[in-house]
Amino acid sequence: MDFEQFLLDALQNNLVFLLLALLFVVLVFKSVKIVPQSEKHVIERFGRLRAVLGPGINMIVPFIDKIAHKISILERQLPTASQDAITRDNVLVQVDTSVFYRIIEPEKTVYRIRDVDSAISTTVTGIVRAEIGKMDLDEVQSNRDSLIDTIKASVEDAVDNWGIEVTRAEILDVNLDAATRAAMMQQLNAERARRAQVTEAEGSKRAVELSADAELYASQQTAKARRVLADAEAYATQVVATAINENGLEAAQYQIALKQVEAFSAMGKSDGSQTVIVPAEALSAFGDAFKLLKGRG
CATH class of the missing domain: 3.30.479.30 (Band 7 domain)
Incomplete structure (x- = not known):
């Protein structure tokens, strides 16, 4: 009987120990809370807000605190x-x-x-x-x-x-809406047509401006050529005047006679001219030219 009582007492003691160990495990399990990185847990105690647990290991009071809300903090x-x-x-x-x-x-x-x-x-x-x-x-x-x-x-x-x-x-x-879209499309088409007309008008205007510039340039070049010709004639006149002043009337007669000779020579070389009628004054001019040439020679 004593042995049986001993076994019964040992079993009772072990059972108590096991219950205590089990209670400890439960308390640890209830008090330790692991919160994922993407969440936050709202803790309530007796129905009121107690704390907000962030990611990681957290401790709460078991059987008193509870997780009331698990909130995702992801976007x-x-x-x-x-x-x-x-x-x-x-x-x-x-x-x-x-x-x-x-x-x-x-x-x-x-x-x-x-x-x-x-x-x-x-x-x-x-x-x-x-x-x-x-x-x-x-x-x-x-x-x-x-x-x-x-x-x-x-x-x-x-x-x-x-x-x-x-x-x-x-x-x-x-x-x-469809009505507004149709009105906007009509307005867009009208704007495109207006821009095309403006572009065409600007092109015509530019063409007129370029034509006017070309005419102005041609006029300027013509005037410039005339000025050059006038300057050349004035220079030639000045040369003749200088020659007359320096060499006398004979130099002028020589130049005039020489020009007459050149003119009649050109007339004789033309294709349509077979016979050249020379007036008496021209023969006299030739004679004067030859005399002058001979005198210069």
């Missing part, structure tokens, strides 16, 4: 949203937008907003309509980058209390 993309907006010049457009964000303060996100995606989408819709209403259609098309920056800044201000960081905002497309 998220909202589904593409389409909303109608009216520009300042009363044109109806359909704008496709998309927003990228990530949660940086989970304690604000889980306790201040129920459906964060829906809330951001509604906020973006209102901001897009308000900003496009301040711009004409041409400004919406040409200033898309500045419009995106404005929308992003406005959304950031609106969601600041939700613990969210807006990383990007994109305007994917701006669509027009």
Whole structure:
């Protein structure tokens, strides 16, 4: 009996030890929490916010603290949203937008907003309509980058209390209704026709200018040639005058007689001239020329 009592006591002691060891393991398991790199865990104690656990190994009070929310901190993309907006010049457009964000303060996100995606989408819709209403259609098309920056800044201000960081905002497309698109196409065609007419008119104008320049250049060259000829004649006259002054009247008579001889010689060489009738005055001129030549020889 004593041996059996000993075994019973030993078994009871071992059972207690095993229970204590099991309880210790459970406590350790419950108190040690490993948070992944891409998440943050919100801890509540008796229904109230206790702490936010970051990535890595964390310790909590078992059976008192509990993980109420596991929040991913990865960047998220909202589904593409389409909303109608009216520009300042009363044109109806359909704008496709998309927003990228990530949660940086989970304690604000889980306790201040129920459906964060829906809330951001509604906020973006209102901001897009308000900003496009301040711009004409041409400004919406040409200033898309500045419009995106404005929308992003406005959304950031609106969601600041939700613990969210807006990383990007994109305007994917701006669509027009069929009537507005047809009117714009008609306007575009008219603008192209106007530009073609302007180009043709400028070409004609340039052609006229070039023609006028050519005529002016020809006139200038003709006038220049006339001036050169006049200068040559004046020079020749000056040479003759100088010769008369230096050599007397005989030099002048010699030059005149020589020119007459050259003229009649050219007439005699022409193809259509078989007979040359020389007046008596010409014979006298020849005689004078020969006398002068002989005298000079």
